[in-house]
Amino acid sequence: MNAIDPRPLFVRALDQAEQLVGGTDPDHYNLQTPCDDYDVRTLENHLLSVLTRIDLALRGGDPLTIPVIAAGVDDIPASWKERRTTLDGTIANDAVLEQICTLPWGTLPGAAGPRRLHR
Numbered sequence: 001m002n003a004i005d006p007r008p009l010f011v012r013a014l015d016q017a018e019q020l021v022g023g024t025d026p027d028h029y030n031l032q033t034p035c036d037d038y039d040v041r042t043l044e045n046h047l048l049s050v051l052t053r054i055d056l057a058l059r060g061g062d063p064l065t066i067p068v069i070a071a072g073v074d075d076i077p078a079s080w081k082e083r084r085t086t087l088d089g090t091i092a093n094d095a096v097l098e099q100i101c102t103l104p105w106g107t108l109p110g111a112a113g114p115r116r117l118h119r
Contacts, residue, residue: 005097006111007097011088011091014084014087018081018084021044021047021076021080022080024040028040029041046068047080048073048079049066049068049069051080051083051084052070053066055086057102058087058091058096058099059099060102
């Protein structure tokens with residue numbers, strides 16, 4: 001059975017998130033989000049961490065070694081672009097579809113879709 005390649009849809013989601021991160025006015029970083037524990041800056045730092053966690057998981061590493069929220073980030077859009085470039089390189093490799101990812105709820109191949117790597 002051939003699985004559908006989840007990467008194009010994932011790239012579209014990353015593109016949308018990148019537009020939001022890049023379009024956020026720094027004056028809004030202290031505004032509250034619907035998540036009680038996250039203001040806008042914390043949410044965007046969490047998204048940065050998610051990029052790094054997904055990249056590490058798709059390379060066979062343990063994503064839980066990466067903090068849930070990136071710390072010490074002054075320029076969130078620039079950091080996003082750096083991390084996105086790294087992740088794009090990882091997901092461009094077709095071998096990533098067969099890479100076994102170890103996650104808190106089990107192990108699965110990259111072809112199962114990066115959407116499953118973020119919880």
